[in-house]
Amino acid sequence: MMNQNIKIRIRDLRVAYGKSHVFSGVSLDIPEGAITAVTGPSGVGKSTFLFSLNRLLEAESQVRVSGSILLAGERGWQDIHAASTDVYELRRKVAVVFQNPNPLPMGIFANVALPLRLKGIGRKADLEERVVRALKQAHLWEEVGHRLGSDARTLSGGQQQRLCIARSLVMQPEVLLLDEPTSSLDAAAEAAIESLLLDLKRTCTLVLVSHSRRQVESLADLEFSMGQREKKPVFPEC
Numbered sequence: 001m002m003n004q005n006i007k008i009r010i011r012d013l014r015v016a017y018g019k020s021h022v023f024s025g026v027s028l029d030i031p032e033g034a035i036t037a038v039t040g041p042s043g044v045g046k047s048t049f050l051f052s053l054n055r056l057l058e059a060e061s062q063v064r065v066s067g068s069i070l071l072a073g074e075r076g077w078q079d080i081h082a083a084s085t086d087v088y089e090l091r092r093k094v095a096v097v098f099q100n101p102n103p104l105p106m107g108i109f110a111n112v113a114l115p116l117r118l119k120g121i122g123r124k125a126d127l128e129e130r131v132v133r134a135l136k137q138a139h140l141w142e143e144v145g146h147r148l149g150s151d152a153r154t155l156s157g158g159q160q161q162r163l164c165i166a167r168s169l170v171m172q173p174e175v176l177l178l179d180e181p182t183s184s185l186d187a188a189a190e191a192a193i194e195s196l197l198l199d200l201k202r203t204c205t206l207v208l209v210s211h212s213r214r215q216v217e218s219l220a221d222l223e224f225s226m227g228q229r230e231k232k233p234v235f236p237e238c
């Protein structure tokens with residue numbers, strides 16, 4: 001049964017790149033401990049919407065975001081755009097997994113341990129305990145536990161994607177944003193990730209951009225379907 005607590009409350013969200021609006025007036029409650037699928041035609045703004053949820057869009061020049069996004073926490077609602085919000089801490093709580101796996105050119109253990117090391121956690125026993133836990137949560141431990149020093153790029157595509165999920169999980173996020181995480185994978189690797197996502201919703205709130213109707217129907221507790229707006233042509237000056 002779906003937990004009905006709200007984890008993210010979005011009101012009147014609007015995003016534009018320069019003068020071009022991607023979407024406006026988006027209001028949505030994302031339930032805690034559930035999988036919310038974001039669907040819609042190509043170019044409608046699914047990735048843009050997803051990356052607005054942990055302020056990743058701010059890395060883009062010319063982007064304008066308005067409206068409110070509130071994150072539920074132990075001390076009530078946190079406005080993610082408030083001056084008091086630490087953006088690095090926000091991205092620890094609301095982590096992202098991208099479409100293509102992006103392991104760093106280093107060992108399997110080192111990849112997962114990196115966010116901990118960057119945070120100043122360097123004690124060997126702490127690192128080992130947390131990395132093993134994340135690899136187990138990502139359903140990868142059985143396959144890599146005996147070769148933790150191997151270069152992560154020697155893993156298969158599906159294993160690399162689960163490694164990237166482990167690298168996010170090691171910081172114990174509350175929300176995981178997934179941008180078409182299986183689109184570059186074969187059917188077996190896709191099935192492994194899907195079973196992992198179903199497990200993860202026991203500890204995390206998941207927001208999943210997906211183009212696969214089958215995937216949405218088998219995984220999602222809620223679907224947020226973004227509709228295509230009619231766009232007027234804008235010709236460059238010549």
Ligand SMILES: Nc1ncnc2c1ncn2[C@@H]1O[C@H](COP(=O)(O)OP(=O)(O)OP(=O)(O)O)[C@@H](O)[C@H]1O
Nearest residue numbers: 017022040041042043044045046047048049060061
């Ligand atoms: N950095 C950027 N600068 C300008 N326009 C951008 C930028 N990033 C995205 N856009 C535009 O914003 C719109 C939405 O893009 P977005 O990638 O969010 O769509 P999407 O629904 O995720 O697409 P797809 O399903 O193809 O991945 C598109 O028209 C795109 O061209």
